[in-house]
Amino acid sequence: MTTRTKSPTLLDNPPIPVQAKIAAAWTSFMFLYIYVDYFHLYKPGTVDNILAGVVFEFDISPTLLTMMLASVAIPAVMVMLSITLPGRANRGTNLVVASLYIPYSVVNALGESWDWAFFYGLSIGIEVLLLTFILRSAWTWPRALAVPAAGPATVDLRQ
Secondary structure (H helix, E strand, O other): OOOOOOOOOOOOOOOOOOHHHHHHHHHHHHHHHHHHHHOOOOOOOOHHHHHOOEEEEEEHHHHHHOOOOOOOOOHHHHHHHHOOOHHHHHHHHHHHHHHHHHHHHHHHHOOHHHHHHHHHHHHOOOOOOOHHHHHHHHHOOOOOOOOOOOOOOOOOOOO
């Protein structure tokens, strides 16, 4: 009995379902999104403003916190929806949500000082790249081949 061994330089590269690719991109987006907010706390004056009840020039209120929760909850839910929704709904949902998050991500940097431009430019640039990957993956979602309907059975009566 002989066993075949694979060359140590060749790695198996099985195809990854588009749902898994999109869910992975949303997961990466979430990590980046949360860490950018976390690192923002190191910006001088941020913690003082929070202790004074102000975030990004807005008074801290239940409404503000609910809006902030929604802005994080939507991409978090997209991780799960990208795996569980049927193809057509999945594709449409990802196209809509990722399209809306691109301008939302860019608007988050408005009003920041130029000395923080690299930090926000890099983080928003990566966010937009991830969202673009989601859009491209959803847009180019593989189509299933149509299976022809079974026609009337033909019987050979010459036998």
